[in-house]
Amino acid sequence: MSNRYDVVxxxxxxxxxxxxxxxxKNGFSVAIVERKRVDDIFKVTGDAIGSHHVESLGLGLESGVAMIHYKGADVFSPDMSVRYRVLxxxxxxxMSKWGPWLARQAVNNGATIYERRSVTAPILDNGRVAGVKVTSEDGHGESEVIGKVVIDASGATGVVRSRLPSNWLISEPLLPEDASYAYREIIEVDYDIEEPEFIKIYLDNNISPGGYWWLFPKSRNTMNIGLGIWGKLVKEKGLNPRQNYEKYLANSKYVHxxxxxxxxxxxxxxxRPLKSMVGPSILAxxxxxxxxxxxxxxxxxxxxxSAKLASDAVAAAFEKGDLSMKGLWSYNTSYLKVYGIKQAKLDVFRLMLQSLSDEEINKGLKARILTEDDVLEISIKGSMSIGAVRRVRAGAKLLSVPSLAVKLVTALNYMKSIGSIYERYPSDPGSIDKWSVELISKYNEYRKKLGLPMMMN
Ligand SMILES: Cc1cc2nc3c(=O)[nH]c(=O)nc-3n(C[C@H](O)[C@H](O)[C@H](O)COP(=O)(O)OP(=O)(O)OC[C@H]3O[C@@H](n4cnc5c(N)ncnc54)[C@H](O)[C@@H]3O)c2cc1C
Incomplete structure (x- = not known):
């Protein structure tokens, strides 16, 4: 079997x-290296996906892959007195069907999957990524898979990109303060779940500090239930999502x-998005x-x-005959345009949300400073109309929690200014350092207002 491919x-x-x-499908020779067996590919998640993602890519789901069709999300305040219904x-x-189903589609289109093989490191040659080192989970020893281009799709650990030289932009580390640590169970219960067609999100800084806990029905009497805790608190306070689950949810009425x-x-x-999702012959x-x-x-x-946009950029780079960082750069710009700018704005909003107390959230939701439509608009666009911002500003001023008013308006302002920096993302790698200095300086201005430590790079 060949160990040389266009794309690994x-x-x-x-x-x-x-x-x-x-x-x-586009005609490239492709090897996928996966540490699990194809039939065992299974990701621990909340199992929920917006139908627009599936439909816009024309993914006709095989029967059984989706267990339930949702109509929206109910969001509850910490004191449970307010429910927002976002359609x-x-x-x-x-997920036990989703993973193998997607993998088999890759194989059906001509990709080779090396199952039970773990990638241990990138192979570097002449300043570019030339393949990966692989160890077999079945005791078949070490080997190499060589590719003209390598795509890191290894999940949050980023097993390839995290092992690249630290001065490569793509190797930017994932810090605990930029992550959520989550635990969840799929369970059967002995009662009928109310309105299973609505996922349920609960804001509560005791149960899920800096995150939320969720109950996503899978049928009338099965559910995916779990919680996420802000990584900063996991690191600084030793909090643990599983312990919180056992303490607050495992004996609650929800899991009867x-x-x-x-x-x-x-x-x-x-x-926020990585400063660059590409390097020389490598994408993430x-x-x-x-x-x-x-x-x-x-x-x-x-x-x-991201897989779709990266695949388009790889095809364009092969056509140009330029697999350098510059040749792959269009992935950065297209990703920002399609999703990344919104992601960056939502990151600004996320930092503000993580600074709120339960009291502030209760009062803010009760006063409906943000309406269901505002929440939907922020989640779809990552921003709000000028009229809506004015209304929020006026409404927030009337509140008896001035700290919330200040935080909310500050976040909306920085979503705009940081979003506009992302809109000016360089069209080639030449001026990325200058752009990055501007971004960090604006983020640090915002972080200072939230009382967060400064970002270094
Ligand atoms: C508890 C939890 C709940 C979540 N809930 C939701 C939700 O409800 N909805 C939603 O949209 N998102 C949710 N997410 C996020 C979502 O699951 C991920 O964003 C998504 O699965 C990422 O897909 P991926 O292909 O990038 O990574 P992964 O699904 O993690 O795939 C990475 C693959 O790489 C393989 N791999 C890793 N290292 C190596 C190696 N060294 N060599 C070879 N193979 C390797 C792994 O086995 C795996 O198959 C949740 C995440 C968690 C943890």
Whole structure:
């Protein structure tokens, strides 16, 4: 079997399999290296995906891959006195079918999957990534897979990009303060879940400090239930999502008659986009590229979108005969245009949300300073209309929590100014350092207002 390919993809999760499918379909020779067996590809998630992600990419879901069709999300205040109902269609997936289904589509289009092989390091040659070192999980020893281009799709650990030289932009580390640590169970309960067609999100800084806890029905009496804690608090205070689950949810009325079907946890990147998702002959997609919604942690849709945009950039780079960082740069610009600018704005909003107390959230939601439509607009566009901002400013002033008014208005202003810096993202790598200085300086201005430590780079 050949070990030389046009494209080597590390990881057959959502992003890697979809990129493999698209590139193989486009006629490239593609190898995907995956540490699990194809039939065992399974990601611990909340299992929810917005239907627009599936539909816009024309992914006709195989029967059984989606277990339930959602109509929207209910968001509850910490004191449970307020419920926001945000409409929006989605699916609750069966991840044991989703992963293998996507991987098989890549194979059906001509990709080769090396199962039970773990990538241990990138191979560097002449200042570019030339392949990966692989170790077999079946005791077949070490080997190399050589590629003209390598795509890191290994999830939040970013096994390739994190091992690249520290002065490469793509190797920017994922810090705990830019991540959420989550634990969840899939369980059966002995009661009928109310309105299973609505996912339920609960804001509560005791149960899920700096995050939220969720109950995503999978049927009338099965659910995905879990919580996420801000990584900064995990690191600084030793908090643990599983312990909080056991303490607050495992004996609650929500899990009455709990029979555990599956349990597990993971890390969710919740930050602005990487300064560059490409390097010389290397790209990152999905969680490896921190392509996740920083507010709600949804990453399945962005994993698919980033895989599509990366595949387009790879095809264009092959056509130009330029697989350098410059040749692949169009992935950065197209990603920002399609999703990244919104991601950056939502990261600004996320930092503000993480600075709020339960009292501030209760009062803010009760006063409906942000309406359901505002929440929807922010989640779709990452911004609000000028009229809506004026209304928020006026409404917030009337509140008896001036700190919330200040934080909300400050966040909306910085979403705009930081968003506009991302709109001026350089069209080639030449002026990225200058751009980066401007971005860090604006972020630090904002972080100072929230009482957060300064970012260094
Ligand atoms: C608890 C939790 C709940 C979540 N809930 C939701 C949700 O409800 N909706 C949503 O949209 N998103 C959710 N997310 C985020 C979402 O799961 C991810 O953003 C998404 O799965 C990322 O897909 P990916 O393909 O980039 O990475 P992954 O799905 O992590 O795939 C990476 C693949 O790489 C393989 N791999 C890793 N290292 C190596 C190696 N060294 N060699 C070879 N292979 C390797 C892995 O086995 C895996 O198959 C949640 C995340 C967590 C942790």
């Amino acid at each position: 993809i590390v990881g057959a999760g959502t992003a890697g399999s979809y990129a493999g499918h698209l590139l193989a 929006g269609e989605g699916y609750g997936l069966d 008659g709990r029979k555990i079907i599956h349990s597990g946890g993971g890390i969710v990147p919740t930050r 997609v999905g969680d490896a590229a921190v392509a996740v919604n920083p507010v709600h942690g949804g990453g399945l849709g962005p994993a698919l979108e």
